Amino acid sequence: MIKTWSYVEEYKDLRKRILNSIDKTLKSGELFFGKQLELFEKNFLKLNKFKYGVAVGSGTDALLIALKTLGIGNNKNDEVITVSNSAIPTVSAIRSAGAKAVFIDIGNDFLMNADEIQKYINKNTKAIIPVHLYGQACDMEKICKIAKRNNLKVIEDCAQAQGAKFDSKYVGSFGDLGCFSFYPTKILGAYGDGGFISTNSKKLFQKARRIRFYGIEQLVKKNKFIKKYYANEHGINSRLDEIHATILNIKLAHVKNYINKRKKLAKLYSKELKNASLKLPVEKANCRHVFHLYTVYHSKRDLIIKKLKEKNIQIKIYYPFPIHKMKAYSYMTKKKDLHLPITKKMSKGIFSLPLYPKLKYSDAYKFTKILKKILKDI
Numbered sequence: 507m508i509k510t511w512s513y514v515e516e517y518k519d520l521r522k523r524i525l526n527s528i529d530k531t532l533k534s535g536e537l538f539f540g541k542q543l544e545l546f547e548k549n550f551l552k553l554n555k556f557k558y559g560v561a562v563g564s565g566t567d568a569l570l571i572a573l574k575t576l577g578i579g580n581n582k583n584d585e586v587i588t589v590s591n592s593a594i595p596t597v598s599a600i601r602s603a604g605a606k607a608v609f610i611d612i613g614n615d616f617l618m619n620a621d622e623i624q625k626y627i628n629k630n631t632k633a634i635i636p637v638h639l640y641g642q643a644c645d646m647e648k649i650c651k652i653a654k655r656n657n658l659k660v661i662e663d664c665a666q667a668q669g670a671k672f673d674s675k676y677v678g679s680f681g682d683l684g685c686f687s688f689y690p691t692k693i694l695g696a697y698g699d700g701g702f703i704s705t706n707s708k709k710l711f712q713k714a715r716r717i718r719f720y721g722i723e724q725l726v727k728k729n730k731f732i733k734k735y736y737a738n739e740h741g742i743n744s745r746l747d748e749i750h751a752t753i754l755n756i757k758l759a760h761v762k763n764y765i766n767k768r769k770k771l772a773k774l775y776s777k778e779l780k781n782a783s784l785k786l787p788v789e790k791a792n793c794r795h796v797f798h799l800y801t802v803y804h805s806k807r808d809l810i811i812k813k814l815k816e817k818n819i820q821i822k823i824y825y826p827f828p829i830h831k832m833k834a835y836s837y838m839t840k841k842k843d844l845h846l847p848i849t850k851k852m853s854k855g856i857f858s859l860p861l862y863p864k865l866k867y868s869d870a871y872k873f874t875k876i877l878k879k880i881l882k883d884i
Contacts, residue, residue, distance in 0.1 A: 508860050508869050510822045511691050515864035524756055531752045539724070542751035547702075549758055554669075554676045556684075556704040558711035561746035562718050565665045565687025568701035569599035569635075571744060572661045572683040575703075575714045578632045579604030587626055588635040588663075589618050590828035591849045596637055596663050597829045597838075605632065606838050609830045611846045615788065616640060616801060616856070619848075620648035624656075633659040638667035638677045640787065640824070640858075641693070641768075641798035646672045646680040653681075661685060664704075668693035669765050671794035678704040683714070688746075688754060693768075693798055694761050696750045717741040767863040768797040771870050775800055775859060778874035782881050799824055799858040806884055807855045813880045819873060823857050 517524070531542055543561060551559050562568050578584050584605040588596055591612050600607045608631070610622040618636045634653055636644035646662075653660045660681030664670075668686060670677045678684025686692075688700030703714050715724055721741030723734065746754075772795070776786055785803035789795040801824065804810055811821045828849050830839045860873060 508819045508865075508873055510820050510858060510860050511862045512864065513690055513695070513697070513862075516862075517697070520756060520760075524753055527752045527756060528749055531748050534748075537748050538745050540748045540751075542748045542755060543746060546746075546751045546755050546758070549755065550702060551704070553758065553761070554678060554704065556676075556679060557706045558708060559702055559704040560711065560715045560718055561751065562701045562703060563744035563746060564699040565685060565689060565692075565701040566595040566599055567718070567742070567744040568685035568687070568703045569595060569661065569663065570602050571714050571717050571742070572685050572703055573599060573603035573605065573633070574717050574742075575710055576633065576659045576661070576682060578659065581630075583630045584632045585628070585630045586633045586635055587623060587631060589637055589639075589849070590830040590846060591616065591825065591852060592637045592639065592663070592829060593665065593825065594829060594832075595665075596635060597835050600635070601835070601838075606630075607829075607835065609828075609839065609846060609849075611848050612852065614785075614848065615642070615790070616852060617642065617644045618649070620645045620652065623649065623652050627652075627656050627658070631656070631658060633661055635661045635663055636681075637663040637665075638670055640801050641667050641670055641796040642787070642790065643667060643670050643672035643677050643793050646675075646677075650680055665689075665692065666798040667796060668798075669761065669794070669796045673792050679706065682707065683710060688750070693764060693796055694754065694757060696753050696757075698750055700746050700750050700754065701744075713739075718744045764863045765796045768861060769795070771861050771865060771867070772797040772800050774867060774870055775861075775874060778871065779878070782878050784881070797861060800861045801856055801858045803852060803855045804857075804881075805855050807857050809884055810877075810880055811857060813884075814877070817876050819876065820860070821857050825856075826853060828853050 585608045586600045587608045590609040597607045613619040662681045662684040664677045665687035667677045684704040686702040688696045721737035721739040
């Protein structure tokens, strides 16, 4: 069976080192806020050239804490501009913070259409959350200019774009805050949940660090977290534990190789499928696409997936339902937000091809042959 994603082969390669490191961590007596967390935060910042950052319990928590750090949602009328073609957590975090999501359309590149932003800004608009979907960056130059002109905050959703760049800068370094996920499927994935918040502001960093741990101030002295059990403000419990920090420290050394393999597989797909009747992803000239997903479009998607399943090939859709059409979030939608033609079109035809670091080139090539035969026959 050819799967869309699998971590098993990767784990086999790293198993001995991971289990030995976890054993040492458990024997250390440190389960939270220990040496492994400090090392991971330091190395993740260095890898992405961020100034400050804090590791948290999940990518969803990262978004929620970022919103709370900026005070968004303190007023029930606060609005955040984002896209409907995204994972649910983007909007779940906005609602959990007490704000409302305002949805705008995407472009043919599957990303936020920056030219749509201005007409949705009003007195209640507080922030923009661009989603760097599938591994490619949004147009951060335009988005940041609009935000600055309108005195808005920018929170980058980088969950699917660890290592991606726009104009030679890493995603997560453009906005006020950047939010990452270490869910197992991600570019840098743990074997459970994890997240990270990046920022170039020391003040925002310190506040985010307090909020992740009940609002308690945390200081690091002589490689140890010093904390007094006193809450300076309302916070939540969102800690990246030492075990997952240990795993991420090991995998962090491989992340460049993971990205290179993804890009090579994407190149294979683009070459083999260039004449097929599919809309293929395009790496923009000023971007570095890391291909978290290789997402394509075809109007007969459901039939294609059915025929691939018959060939024992697993295909996933990211995402089949726009968020503004979901019962849980439809109340947020104003009449004008219903006009999202590209979002609507893409949701009916997008699907993602098998792609992960341990996918064999031979299997990827075999898959393209099967897919081309199906496309020719339908």
